[in-house]
Amino acid sequence: MSAGEKVKAKTEQVVGKAVRKVAHAVGNQTTEAKGAALEARGKARDIKERSKDSFRR
Numbered sequence: 754m755s756a757g758e759k760v761k762a763k764t765e766q767v768v769g770k771a772v773r774k775v776a777h778a779v780g781n782q783t784t785e786a787k788g789a790a791l792e793a794r795g796k797a798r799d800i801k802e803r804s805k806d807s808f809r810r
Contacts, residue, residue, distance in 0.1 A: 758802050765795025 769792025776785035 755802075758798070762795050762799040762802065765798065766792050767795075769793070769795055 769788045769790070772788030773785050773792060774788075776782070776788055
């Protein structure tokens with residue numbers, strides 16, 4: 754996994770989690786869902802890159 758892709762994946766996860774938690778505290782369900790989607794996209798990117806790395810070995 755390239756360093757840039759790893760950073761992108763982790764950033765999406767952290768930002769998504771932060772957005773989700775703040776939106777939940779405020780009570781904004783739409784933004785909460787967007788934060789959850791961003792977090793899921795970061796996790797999916799991380800899994801995809803890890804699977805690529807496992808085939809390269």
